[in-house]
Amino acid sequence: MVSPIAHMPARFRATRRTGAMPLAIRIVVALALPLVAALTVAGTYLGLEIIVGAAWVAFAMVGVLLANPVMGIVVMVSLYLLSAYPTLLQSLGFLTVQNLLGVGFVVSLAVYVLNTRDLSFLKVPQVAVFAVIGLLFLAATTHAPDAFPLLRPSRGKVFMLDKTADLAHDFVTRLAFLLFFLVFVRTRRDIRAAFLAYMLALYGAVPSALVNWLQGNLVLGFRAAASFGAGGNANKLSMICLMEMACWWFWALSNRGRSRRLVAAGAIAACLPVLLATGSRSGLLGAVVLGVLIQTGPRAFRVPARYVGMGVAASVLLVTTVIPAADWARMTHLMPTKAEDRGAASSNLMREDTILAGLHMIKDHPWLGVGLGNFREVSRQVYNDAFYRPPHNSYLWAASEGGVFVLGLYLLLLWITWRDLQVVTRLAHRDLEVGYIAAAIRIVYLLFCFFALFADLWQSPFTYILIGQIVAMRRYVERLPEPAGAAVRSARRSRYALAAPA
Incomplete structure (x- = not known):
């Protein structure tokens, strides 16, 4: 008796056996x-x-x-x-x-x-780097009681300052999430679903901030913030607004449909007043970075001059009508005096003290740092910092809590991921839909690296989601065959290898 499977194509038979x-x-x-x-x-x-x-x-x-x-x-x-x-x-x-x-x-x-x-997912370079980072953090945390024998858990204004257990748990669980992402996100449909989940879930902070603004629930009486997630911090909310503007822009370019363009325009328009209402100086600098990244990119992706003019005009109208004056004053005064803006001047002073405390930690403990989650405790009890704030700088956080080797490994991680993203953009002509996603992720990734100078982002879910998305896209486009006649076009457009939007 002949089995029906014997008459199936070899490729289909292999799929059936693998999926069983x-x-x-x-x-x-x-x-x-x-x-x-x-x-x-x-x-x-x-x-x-x-x-x-x-x-x-x-x-x-x-x-x-x-x-x-x-x-x-x-x-x-x-x-x-x-x-x-x-x-x-x-x-x-x-x-x-x-x-x-x-x-x-x-x-x-x-x-x-x-x-x-x-088990190839275990051989992904980013996974190996994360594993080494984890071992170094383990060594740093184990060494911390010897380096600071008198250090004791203490309470801040609301919560305990020692975050060792929380950050260790987050590191392990998010690394496991990255492994799951690398294993199960493989096809174009998977990549699109993950990207849309990222874009839509993150966008939830924008209407939340608008509702809070309309209800008068503003931080310090004038700064917009969302009710949940990273958007609860005004500076991170400004980052989210800029990332969302980029995502919606490329989502609109990926299809000529009028309805898609209108939806994207509405989403971007909602981000603009929220961005201005955050009063974030890093947000204003990030807006400049976003504009430079898009306008110096491939011509097909640039924002037309008329749209730029409309955006500038809308910003001026918002600032002169509905944006609280304190927001605009805070955004445009990078180094204000107490007479000009007492809150912003105090924020700068606390940031300076935090940076100095972190630099002292790096100088005194360069190899293993002060231990994962110990920054605020050590800042308060050892270096007598009156503010004992979180680092608010991912580069400073890595070097102070894990040592210079951890900082070097995080920089290596970012560089490897950037190289993967360059491969995706070079091969994006093999699948234009994934190519537009890659173009959006490129902007988001560079904004992420920029805002890491002003926020603790490397231990956040952003890191693992972006790395997983980029690695998944690279593996997908590398598996695709080269389309006929694409070699010449890709050589001419080596930066992105994407055709103009249809």
Whole structure:
């Protein structure tokens, strides 16, 4: 008897064998069903309905992720950017959507490895660099009690200053998320879904800030801020506005549809007043960086002069009518005196003290730093900094908490990722849709590196999402065949190799 599979094309037969669930996993699933049923009965009898519900949710998530793991990636990206970690029970904080998704991803990853015997995701250079960074942070944290034997946990105005446990947990879980991203985001559809999740989830901070502004909920009485996520900080909100402007611009260019252009125009227009209302000096500098990056890029991606003029006119109109005067004064005075702007002058003073404290830490502990999460404690107890603020500078944070080797590794990580992004833009003519996503991510990535000078971003989800997106795009475009006649065009446009928008 001849098997029907024997008549299938070899490529399809291989796909069928790869996609099949291993016998061991099928046995585990078969045993898990009656086990969960038994635990349901026992849990209900003991009054642990919440635990039972969480178990069923986790079991359902595993099934969904086995069928379509990219859905889980999209959810995790959205929750990371929204900083939303809803728990099923406040006293059981570990029952978060992220943790339940993590359980599902671990099972899905096990199925993937058993099916394909593919561990290439562990050989990605960025993963190796992160692993070494983690080991150095472990050494720095282990060494910290010897370097500071009298250091004790203390409380700031609201929270405990020691963030070692929190940052260590974030580092491990986000590195695991990066591994899941690299394994399961492979196709154009996956890349598009991850990019849209990033763009739309991050954009949620803009309407939130507008609502707060209309309701009069402003920081210090004049600075706009969102109610959730990174947008709760005015400086980071300005970064989000600039990133969103870039994303919506390239999203509009990727399709000639009038409705798409109108939606993008509305989204960008909403970002402009929020950006101005943040009163962020780094936001104003970032706007200059954004303009230079777009207008010096490929001609097909540049903003037409009439749109630039409309944007400038709209900005002038907003500043003279609805933007609080204190916002514009703060944005345009980089080094104000106390007489000109007491709040901005005080902010500058605190930043200067923080930078000096960080430089002292680097000078005194250059090799291992002061330990992960110890910056504020050491600043307060050892260097007697009256403000003991966070570094607000990713480069300073890495060097002070992990040492110069950690700083060097983060710079290496950024450089490797930039090289990957250059490969994507060079090969973007193989898939123009991914090419436009790459063009947007290029702007976002460079803005991320710029704002890292003014905010603690390297330990945030932004780092892992951007790296995962860039590595996934490179692997995708490298697998695609070279289209006919593309070699000459790519040589002429070596910077991006993208055709003008249709």
